[in-house]
Amino acid sequence: MTTGPSVRAALLRFPQRSWTAARCGRCHHLQEQTMTSSRTARTTESVRAAESVRTVAPAHTVRAVRTADPVRTADPGDTGDRVSTIDTVRRHPERHRVLTGDRPTGPLHLGHYFGTLQNRVRLQDLGVELFLVVADYQVLTDRDRADRPADYAEDLVLDYLAAGIDPQRATVFTHSAVPALNQLMLPFLSLVSVAELGRNPTVKDEIAHAGRATVSGLMFTYPVHQAADILFCKADLVPVGQDQLPHLETARTVARRFNERYGQVFPEPAPLLSASPLLLGTDGGKMSKSRGNAIPLGADEDRTARLVRSATTDADRHITYDPQHRPGVAGLLQLAALCQDRTPEEVADEIGSGGAAALKRLVTEAVNEYFRPVRRRRSELARDRGHLRKILAAGNEHANAVADTTLREVRTAMGTVTAAA
Numbered sequence: 064m065t066t067g068p069s070v071r072a073a074l075l076r077f078p079q080r081s082w083t084a085a086r087c088g089r090c091h092h093l094q095e096q097t098m099t100s101s102r103t104a105r106t107t108e109s110v111r112a113a114e115s116v117r118t119v120a121p122a123h124t125v126r127a128v129r130t131a132d133p134v135r136t137a138d139p140g141d142t143g144d145r146v147s148t149i150d151t152v153r154r155h156p157e158r159h160r161v162l163t164g165d166r167p168t169g170p171l172h173l174g175h176y177f178g179t180l181q182n183r184v185r186l187q188d189l190g191v192e193l194f195l196v197v198a199d200y201q202v203l204t205d206r207d208r209a210d211r212p213a214d215y216a217e218d219l220v221l222d223y224l225a226a227g228i229d230p231q232r233a234t235v236f237t238h239s240a241v242p243a244l245n246q247l248m249l250p251f252l253s254l255v256s257v258a259e260l261g262r263n264p265t266v267k268d269e270i271a272h273a274g275r276a277t278v279s280g281l282m283f284t285y286p287v288h289q290a291a292d293i294l295f296c297k298a299d300l301v302p303v304g305q306d307q308l309p310h311l312e313t314a315r316t317v318a319r320r321f322n323e324r325y326g327q328v329f330p331e332p333a334p335l336l337s338a339s340p341l342l343l344g345t346d347g348g349k350m351s352k353s354r355g356n357a358i359p360l361g362a363d364e365d366r367t368a369r370l371v372r373s374a375t376t377d378a379d380r381h382i383t384y385d386p387q388h389r390p391g392v393a394g395l396l397q398l399a400a401l402c403q404d405r406t407p408e409e410v411a412d413e414i415g416s417g418g419a420a421a422l423k424r425l426v427t428e429a430v431n432e433y434f435r436p437v438r439r440r441r442s443e444l445a446r447d448r449g450h451l452r453k454i455l456a457a458g459n460e461h462a463n464a465v466a467d468t469t470l471r472e473v474r475t476a477m478g479t480v481t482a483a484a
């Protein structure tokens with residue numbers, strides 16, 4: 064998404080509060096059940112859950128649930144459906160299903176962690192059923208060929224596990240292994256206009272960053288493919304970063320129009336934003352795997368120090384939190400604040416006139432300290448790549464069962480010949 068200075072400023076001003084959702088006895092019970100159930104039992108249960116999933120309020124504009132404050136919504140004027148939705152997550156985690164994912168274009172970075180990964184783990188720990196898509200087909204939106212897609216897919220699984228995703232409770236799968244999911248894209252494409260697709264600001268931004276002479280059909284339509292990702296398992300909550308909000312709007316539009324045209328099949332999914340929906344990279348722009356500005360989750364301490372040292376700052380020695388005029392400095396302050404559970408202003412006050420070098424030292428220490436356990440776990444898990452492949456194989460099997468059921472339902476709703484078979 065093109066993020067102008069004022070938007071960036073607004074995003075960086077989000078309060079740095081954490082979501083401290085208490086676990087109830089019921090959640091523990093559900094987790095135990097899931098952990099001891101067989102894959103087949105899970106499949107049956109998942110399909111049943113998919114059928115009973117509640118449709119969220121039919122708002123025509125995406126209003127995000129912000130986990131920084133579970134009793135308020137992103138829009139201060141909105142005091143209705145979103146409040147009850149997050150309450151329902153806590154009280155009835157079994158009624159919700161979450162889909163989210165990442166492109167296997169490189170290792171996950173700190174933006175992923177604070178932007179969405181942390182929330183995925185929190186939802187999982189509440190007992191919500193989780194689907195994580197390794198979006199391998201979407202790698203081709205902005206390049207001719209995917210570079211080592213299978214290796215990067217395994218790396219994503221590694222990052223997920225290191226961050227706390229439990230494959231017994233979460234389904235991790237790849238796009239390319241689930242044909243029925245991809246088939247949903249065809250009827251879904253008929254539900255949106257070319258003009259609507261052309262207005263998507265994130266797609267425009269990604270086209271600009273891809274630096275290519277032409278725009279492929281996949282790039283132009285991938286928000287609809289993403290709608291298929293979300294709706295194949297009837298997810299009603301999608302933990303994402305800020306850049307994904309326009310895509311969520313598309314998914315909601317697709318769900319609503321499908322239901323209007325063919326009868327109720329899909330929920331309208333709501334985005335779940337974290338307290339840090341847009342972490343900036345070392346160049347002051349959105350931290351991205353593909354833009355050479357990321358600090359990977361799995362970077363060692365020396366590499367982290369080098370990357371932080373290379374971050375763009377400015378000549379003013381007095382450190383202040385001013386996202387609009389000093390995005391590079393603000394990004395570093397934001398990162399330290401997230402790692403130390405403070406506000407960026409508090410971090411800036413501590414540095415005072417110490418200059419960028421002191422700020423970078425503080426950020427390096429904060430990041431290394433915070434991520435030490437995650438990185439330790441990652442190195443241990445990296446020793447067994449076979450285990451990562453098995454997780455993907457099991458996830459693909461489960462995702463196929465769910466996708467086949469949804470596709471059957473879609474065909475029935477549409478009255479296609481195949482439905483009678």
Ligand code: ATP
Pocket residue numbers: 164165166167168174175177178179302303304305306307339340341342343349350351352353354
């Ligand atoms: P690429 O450069 O290949 O597009 P990416 O870093 O943008 O990679 P994605 O795989 O496109 O990562 O995004 C996966 C998820 O992580 C999305 O929900 C996205 O909103 C979130 N995310 C990515 N970057 C950030 C960031 N800097 N801050 C917060 N959330 C982010």
Ligand code: MG
Pocket residue numbers: 351
């Ligand atoms: Mg991206």
